Amino acid sequence: MADLDEILRAAKSNSGPAVLLTGAGISAESGIPTFRGEEGYWRVGSKNYQPTEMATWATFSRMPDEVWAWYLYRRGICRAAAPNAAHRAVRALEETLEDRFVLITQNVDGLHLRAGSTEPRTYQIHGNIDFMRCADECTEALYRIPDEVDATWDKGRKIDVATREHLLCPACGTRARPHVLWFDESYDEIHFRFESSLAAAAEAAILIVVGTTGQTNLPLHVGSMVAERGAPMIFVNPEPTTFTRMVDDNPLGLFLEGTAGDHLPGLLASVAEALATP
Ligand code: NAD
Numbered sequence: 274m275a276d277l278d279e280i281l282r283a284a285k286s287n288s289g290p291a292v293l294l295t296g297a298g299i300s301a302e303s304g305i306p307t308f309r310g311e312e313g314y315w316r317v318g319s320k321n322y323q324p325t326e327m328a329t330w331a332t333f334s335r336m337p338d339e340v341w342a343w344y345l346y347r348r349g350i351c352r353a354a355a356p357n358a359a360h361r362a363v364r365a366l367e368e369t370l371e372d373r374f375v376l377i378t379q380n381v382d383g384l385h386l387r388a389g390s391t392e393p394r395t396y397q398i399h400g401n402i403d404f405m406r407c408a409d410e411c412t413e414a415l416y417r418i419p420d421e422v423d424a425t426w427d428k429g430r431k432i433d434v435a436t437r438e439h440l441l442c443p444a445c446g447t448r449a450r451p452h453v454l455w456f457d458e459s460y461d462e463i464h465f466r467f468e469s470s471l472a473a474a475a476e477a478a479i480l481i482v483v484g485t486t487g488q489t490n491l492p493l494h495v496g497s498m499v500a501e502r503g504a505p506m507i508f509v510n511p512e513p514t515t516f517t518r519m520v521d522d523n524p525l526g527l528f529l530e531g532t533a534g535d536h537l538p539g540l541l542a543s544v545a546e547a548l549a550t551p
């Protein structure tokens with residue numbers, strides 16, 4: 274492990290972008306639960322389903338109303354939440370670095386965009402819970418979930434006829450689906466910025482990973498690519514995860530134990546200062 278000054282000096286000597294990779298942990302202080310813990314499961318009838326079962330095409334094709342109800346419930350939590358100091362610190366770093374900045378987020382809550390991060394530099398690699406698209410893929414278009422759909426959704430509430438009619442593809446009238454990447458689906462460029470994320474990892478002057486366990490494929494791949502290059506890498510999380518080993522093994526790696534709110538405002542101000550000065 275290296276110290277911060279050494280890491281920032283190394284980052285400065287490389288012309289690539291500063292890349293931020295965020296997970297559910299960065300939104301925990303906004304009151305959005307991560308997938309771990311008891312908030313994770315969803316009850317249908319007498320059975321409890323884990324997110325890894327609910328968030329699949331297989332489950333959606335079997336019980337679309339129940340999957341939609343779970344998403345509308347989670348969407349309600351996301352809409353009621355506000356960006357926190359860590360989201361704002363990420364936006365401030367983008368404002369300083371502009372095109373020398375990329376944000377890769379696993380979060381579907383849209384809080385980075387609401388904090389002012391810009392869409393072209395924000396790769397929402399697992400989608401956005403406020404949007405839907407055609408389940409039959411008649412078009413690649415994304416549609417914001419219509420305002421007529423209630424902004425909050427109680428646990429246990431069923432999808433009614435009126436709501437179901439708003440959750441249809443505007444182009445062909447068939448059922449729409451949440452615009453999220455499910456566990457039995459693959460990344461692509463058009464919806465999830467797959468190639469763009471790999472390109473950012475290949476060039477990153479520094480990678481800062483925040484609030485993620487690293488259980489999904491693309492985030493791990495991004496981390497490994499940067500680790501294999503021996504490029505500077507910082508991991509911020511209250512507890513060790515897969516990314517801890519990556520930074521432990523990297524001579525230019527650093528693990529900052531603690532929350533996003535504790536570390537990001539100060540850390541990203543230092544990154545901005547180091548990379549912005551010639
Ligand atoms: P995860 O739930 O698996 O892990 C979250 C990590 O954040 C944990 O390691 C935890 O220790 C850490 N954490 C908790 N509080 C924190 C804080 N205050 N500051 C920093 N870190 C904190 O989440 P994941 O790895 O992002 O992956 C789960 C999947 O679930 C993703 O694919 C994502 O799309 C989805 N998801 C999204 C949201 C969201 O949009 N906010 C919420 C839950 C799950």
Ligand code: ZN
Pocket residue numbers: 407408409410411412442443444445446447
């Ligand atoms: Zn359609």
